Amino acid sequence: MLAALTGFAQHDQHEAIAMKNWPELSAFHDIISATYHPAEEGQLMPLKTRSGELLKDAHALAHSKIPAAANHPKVKAAVQQLLAESTQLDKAVKAKQSDDKLTAQVGKVHDAFHHIVDLCNKK
Numbered sequence: 001m002l003a004a005l006t007g008f009a010q011h012d013q014h015e016a017i018a019m020k021n022w023p024e025l026s027a028f029h030d031i032i033s034a035t036y037h038p039a040e041e042g043q044l045m046p047l048k049t050r051s052g053e054l055l056k057d058a059h060a061l062a063h064s065k066i067p068a069a070a071n072h073p074k075v076k077a078a079v080q081q082l083l084a085e086s087t088q089l090d091k092a093v094k095a096k097q098s099d100d101k102l103t104a105q106v107g108k109v110h111d112a113f114h115h116i117v118d119l120c121n122k123k
Contacts, residue, residue: 024064058086
């Protein structure tokens with residue numbers, strides 16, 4: 001149990017480091033957290049009502065200035081992937097796709113976000 005808690009604490013610390021100097025990444029984190037975690041528990045209303053906001057923040061992130069320490073091609077590509085996944089998610093919500101499909105797609109957005117965080121934390 002302690003190892004799991006330590007892992008979560010380290011994960012949260014990595015997110016904080018990555019977002020410290022990139023406000024658009026932090027703003028995206030706020031929305032993905034508010035939509036993904038309820039969806040994990042089968043509660044999709046936050047996702048259904050905020051998918052447009054998530055896409056707006058993905059656009060803002062894609063057009064933001066990447067902090068110097070993270071400004072490399074892999075991060076740029078990962079941000080574009082996040083934008084693509086967020087676009088697909090918003091389209092799926094608007095098309096009223098099944099809850100299973102929405103849950104799978106928000107998982108892809110969440111994974112894309114964490115890929116960016118991981119890349120930002122690599123030395």
